[in-house]
Amino acid sequence: xxxxxxxxxxxxxxxxxxxxxxxxxxxxxxxxxxxxxxxxxxxxxxxxxxxxxxxxxxxxxxxxxxxxxxxxxxxxxxxxxxxxxxxxxxxxxxxxxxxxxxxxxxxxxxxxxxxxxxxxxxxxxxxxxxxxxxxxxxxxxxxxxxxxxxxxxxxxxxxxxxxxxxxxxxxxxxxxxxxxxxxxxxxxxxxxxxxxxxxxxxxxxxxxxxxxxxxxxxxxxxxxxxxxxxxxxxxxxxxxxxxxxxxxxxxxxxxxxxxxxxxxxxxxxxxxxxxxxxxxxxxxxxxxxxxxxxxxxxxxxxxxxxxxxxxxxxxxxxxxxxxxxxxxxxxxxxxxxxxxxxxx
Ligand SMILES: Cc1cc2nc3c(=O)[nH]c(=O)nc-3n(C[C@H](O)[C@H](O)[C@H](O)COP(=O)(O)OP(=O)(O)OC[C@H]3O[C@@H](n4cnc5c(N)ncnc54)[C@H](O)[C@@H]3O)c2cc1C
Numbered sequence: 001x002x003x004x005x006x007x008x009x010x011x012x013x014x015x016x017x018x019x020x021x022x023x024x025x026x027x028x029x030x031x032x033x034x035x036x037x038x039x040x041x042x043x044x045x046x047x048x049x050x051x052x053x054x055x056x057x058x059x060x061x062x063x064x065x066x067x068x069x070x071x072x073x074x075x076x077x078x079x080x081x082x083x084x085x086x087x088x089x090x091x092x093x094x095x096x097x098x099x100x101x102x103x104x105x106x107x108x109x110x111x112x113x114x115x116x117x118x119x120x121x122x123x124x125x126x127x128x129x130x131x132x133x134x135x136x137x138x139x140x141x142x143x144x145x146x147x148x149x150x151x152x153x154x155x156x157x158x159x160x161x162x163x164x165x166x167x168x169x170x171x172x173x174x175x176x177x178x179x180x181x182x183x184x185x186x187x188x189x190x191x192x193x194x195x196x197x198x199x200x201x202x203x204x205x206x207x208x209x210x211x212x213x214x215x216x217x218x219x220x221x222x223x224x225x226x227x228x229x230x231x232x233x234x235x236x237x238x239x240x241x242x243x244x245x246x247x248x249x250x251x252x253x254x255x256x257x258x259x260x261x262x263x264x265x266x267x268x269x270x271x272x273x274x275x276x277x278x279x280x281x282x283x284x285x286x287x288x289x290x291x292x293x294x295x296x297x298x299x300x301x302x303x304x305x306x307x308x309x310x311x312x313x314x315x316x317x318x319x320x321x322x323x324x325x326x327x328x329x330x331x332x333x334x335x336x337x338x339x340x341x342x343x344x
Contacts, residue, residue: 026050026197033198034062035069035180038187039131041196042140052197059200061184069179070146070166073128078145079164088125090160094151095121097158132167140190141183142170208252215252218245225249269314271302279328280321292335294325 016022026049030041033055041053059065075086096111096118097104103112110118135141146166154162169186172179191198214220226232226248237247252258273295274282280296281289297318304313 024052024197026052028052029054032056032062033060033188034184035064035067037062038064038184038191039135039141041191041198042135042138042187042194043131045191045194045196046134046138050197051195052199053191054199056201056203058202058204060188060198061180064180064184067180067183068168068176069172069183070149070168070176071128071132071143072165073132073167074125074161074165076129076145076165076167077133078147079161082147082164084161084164086161086165088122090158091125092118092121093158094153094156094160095124097156098153135187138190138194140187142186143167144170144172208254208258211249212251215246215249218249220246220249268308270298271304273298273300275301276321278324280325281328292329292332294329296321296325 028041028044028049028051030037030044030051030053033041033053037053037055038060041051045051055062074091075088079086092111093106096113099117099121100112105112113121132141132143136143144167145164146168147164149166150163151159151161151165153159168176169179169183171182171186188198210222214222218226220226226235226246231248235248239250241247275287276282276295277289280294280300282293282295282300284290298314302314302317304317307313
């Protein structure tokens with residue numbers, strides 16, 4: 001990596017100050033309490049670890065709260081009781097046929113999948129059933145076996161066990177629309193019962209209080225909002241109030257509803273490409289101009305590198321280089337074309 005790329009401060013491990021201590025010390029920290037985090041916390045806890053589950057939302061579940069929460073369990077115990085065969089090779093063929101239709105090869109040792117993909121499918125076959133059974137046995141995720149539910153591509157000849165692999169949380173409605181709510185409810189209850197330390201977000205209220213304090217003083221000590229002239233140009237005067245020190249900030253009301261917009265990075269233009277001379281001549285790998293070849297704009301490298309100098313800092317320079325390129329090209333000797341050469 002090039003040495004002029006600044007190291008991110010946030011990437012450095014944070015050192016504790018002399019008067020600071022950790023809030024909590026545990027064996028395992030699980031970040032996110034949804035469809036994967038909750039079972040991960042439970043399994044870790046049942047292996048006798050101290051587990052801390054951090055969830056950024058005010059409630060557990062994430063996307064899983066919206067899910068029907070079918071879960072696909074190859075070669076599960078209920079299938080075995082019913083005499084439904086689901087051997088590993090058939091399962092792997094079904095996975096491979098769908099995952100890599102372009103490369104599927106029945107004769108290949110990995111059936112055309114990359115080795116890691118093949119191994120992942122084997123791991124699913126090996127562990128989905130014991131995992132589901134353990135969750136059920138500990139009353140964290142009691143299930144209903146959906147004997148009649150087919151795989152989505154059950155017609156394929158590779159699907160040796162076209163029905164019987166799906167489970168759903170036991171108390172889900174017939175429509176299964178509340179499967180996720182039920183699954184998250186029972187897993188959360190088990191996690192609390194068994195001593196997983198669950199910490200939910202309490203951030204929003206604190207954020208509003210903090211923002212309002214700063215808005216009142218007019219100094220955004222957290223993000224520097226409104227400190228720079230250009231911020232006032234683009235985002236100034238939230239509301240008419242003569243004399244407000246920082247017109248980009250206004251205290252929020254103490255009660256909602258609040259509306260939010262995601263403010264995120266986007267791409268305005270690009271700057272990558274070949275280097276050019278001051279006259280926009282494209283340079284070769286020895287920094288020599290390629291005769292007759294000029295490049296201007298987003299297709300070539302820019303001296304601005306990581307900066308956006310000012311509003312118009314892409315088009316202004318483009319016009320400048322267009323001007324210089326036109327003059328330089330105009331001054332170049334006229335070339336004979338190959339055809340002209342043959343006839344000459
Ligand atoms: C309508 C619908 C129906 C679906 N039905 C099914 C189905 O029947 N079967 C099926 O297999 N799949 C289904 N899915 C997909 C399934 O719900 C998701 O694939 C699954 O929930 C993903 O699990 P996850 O743990 O990765 O994410 P999530 O379940 O979303 O959990 C992630 C959690 O992490 C938290 N989080 C994120 N960032 C942070 C952070 N920085 N700090 C702390 N916490 C954080 C989130 O708030 C969230 O609670 C469905 C999805 C939808 C939307």
